[in-house]
Amino acid sequence: MNRDDVKRIPSFLLKRAGQALMRDGEVALRPLGLGMASLPVLVAIKKGLANNQADLARLLQVEQPSMAQTLGRLQRDGLIWRRPDPSNRRVQIIELTELAQERLPAARTLLWEGNLRAMAGFSEAEIETFVDFLQRVNANLGNDL
Amino acid sequence: MNRDDVKRIPSFLLKRAGQALMRDGEVALRPLGLGMASLPVLVAIKKGLANNQADLARLLQVEQPSMAQTLGRLQRDGLIWRRPDPSNRRVQIIELTELAQERLPAARTLLWEGNLRAMAGFSEAEIETFVDFLQRVNANLGNDL
DNA sequence: CCTATATCAGTAGTACTGATATTA
DNA sequence: CTAATATCAGTACTACTGATATAG
Numbered sequence: 001m002n003r004d005d006v007k008r009i010p011s012f013l014l015k016r017a018g019q020a021l022m023r024d025g026e027v028a029l030r031p032l033g034l035g036m037a038s039l040p041v042l043v044a045i046k047k048g049l050a051n052n053q054a055d056l057a058r059l060l061q062v063e064q065p066s067m068a069q070t071l072g073r074l075q076r077d078g079l080i081w082r083r084p085d086p087s088n089r090r091v092q093i094i095e096l097t098e099l100a101q102e103r104l105p106a107a108r109t110l111l112w113e114g115n116l117r118a119m120a121g122f123s124e125a126e127i128e129t130f131v132d133f134l135q136r137v138n139a140n141l142g143n144d145l
Numbered sequence: 146m147n148r149d150d151v152k153r154i155p156s157f158l159l160k161r162a163g164q165a166l167m168r169d170g171e172v173a174l175r176p177l178g179l180g181m182a183s184l185p186v187l188v189a190i191k192k193g194l195a196n197n198q199a200d201l202a203r204l205l206q207v208e209q210p211s212m213a214q215t216l217g218r219l220q221r222d223g224l225i226w227r228r229p230d231p232s233n234r235r236v237q238i239i240e241l242t243e244l245a246q247e248r249l250p251a252a253r254t255l256l257w258e259g260n261l262r263a264m265a266g267f268s269e270a271e272i273e274t275f276v277d278f279l280q281r282v283n284a285n286l287g288n289d290l
Numbered sequence: 291c292c293t294a295t296a297t298c299a300g301t302a303g304t305a306c307t308g309a310t311a312t313t314a
Numbered sequence: 315c316t317a318a319t320a321t322c323a324g325t326a327c328t329a330c331t332g333a334t335a336t337a338g
Binding site: 295296297298301303304306307308309310312313314 | 316317318319320321322323324325326327328329330331332333334335336337338
Binding site: 001003006008009010012013014015016017018019020021022024043111112114115117118119120121122124126127129130133134135136137138141143145 | 253
């Protein structure tokens with residue numbers, strides 16, 4: 001690897017691609033009242049992977065105050081609501097609203113279209129290889145997936 | 146590509162890796178008073194690729210007010226200074242300070258180490274392939290490099 | 291008049307650290 | 315007393331849109 005040719009440094013290229021995906025994703029999701037950080041939260045709740053703030057923060061690997069902020073926005077926008085956990089009064093159980101249920105499919109479709117756009121011109125075999133590379137990079141960076 | 150297995154969607158993996166690189170990069174650069182958006186600016190100035198706000202914004206593909214903000218931070222932190230362009234009084238020519246000259250090598254080394262960490266376990270041939278993939282993705286996303 | 295450059299004001303999103311109240 | 319959960323307060327970075335002043 002040549003340290004001086006920025007255009008061939010993997011981490012530079014990764015950062016650029018990730019930023020573009022974030023930016024485009026934000027724009028695409030904005031009409032639905034969602035953001036790139038909040039959509040995975042809704043999906044996780046819908047799939048039953050977590051239903052309180054602490055579990056969501058652990059699952060999505062952000063600090064609890066960051067998750068609290070994301071949840072605050074989702075609640076502000078009417079996409080989730082909280083109810084006390086009867087078995088543990090420290091816990092607020094988080095649930096999707098009707099509105100979120102309605103918007104989730106469209107949101108996922110929008111992100112999927114972004115993915116297809118990013119991967120235009122790749123063969124299935126290339127995508128396989130690429131995904132494997134990306135999983136290794138994520139593992140190297142401490143992102144358990 | 147399977148739309149439901151998030152862990153194998155390239156754009157998801159790219160976003161995650163990019164975010165981790167940004168986060169780690171911010172932490173690494175903070176002691177030097179730099180951020181992930183400001184370092185490329187300093188490098189571009191040093192290489193003589195641009196020396197005013199409008200050209201820098203075009204080069205790094207952000208809007209002018211975003212670049213103005215980044216430059217404001219760099220000036221606040223004593224890493225750049227501006228002087229009027231004698232040939233065009235609308236233009237402020239931006240130059241690196243001594244401090245920036247001193248810190249730039251260390252900053253680039255820190256980011257390089259992050260890159261090596263991300264690519265641990267990859268052969269040279271794999272890196273070549275990966276870089277080519279990433280350049281194609283960036284081109285698909287409209288990131289000219 | 292139109293364009294380019296720079297800047298100001300306001301908004302938004304992501305994410306952090308540190309501190310605090312409540313409850314188990 | 316300690317740990318877990320949630321929240322508050324403050325900060326920082328990236329980046330946007332819209333409006334404005336100045337100069338070519």
